[in-house]
Amino acid sequence: MFERYCNEQSHDGLEGGEGSFIAYGFWLTHVKLLQGQRDEAERRVRRLLSVANDLGLLSEEYDVSAQRQCGNFPQALSHVALINTVMAMGA
Secondary structure: OOOOOOOOOOOOOOOOOOOEEEEHHHHHHHHHHHOOOOHHHHHHHHHHHHOOOOOOOOOOEEEEEOOOEEEOOHHHHHEEEEEEHHHHHHH
């Protein structure tokens, strides 16, 4: 998945163990689409949507090892990134 930054290399005083940043995953997917990699973008959207809960809601982060959403829930930024990416796919 996608991390905002590497906790092990940062000296920000925060504990490690941050989950993958869901909005970043959609942003990267949008870039893939803009680069003409539509098949890759569609694969990434499907993967990102697979972590949504039964109502389709997304959190701020996804813990890959525990296979669960974590962080702020629901997270508007994740949903805005999803909407922007899917809208670009339909254009």
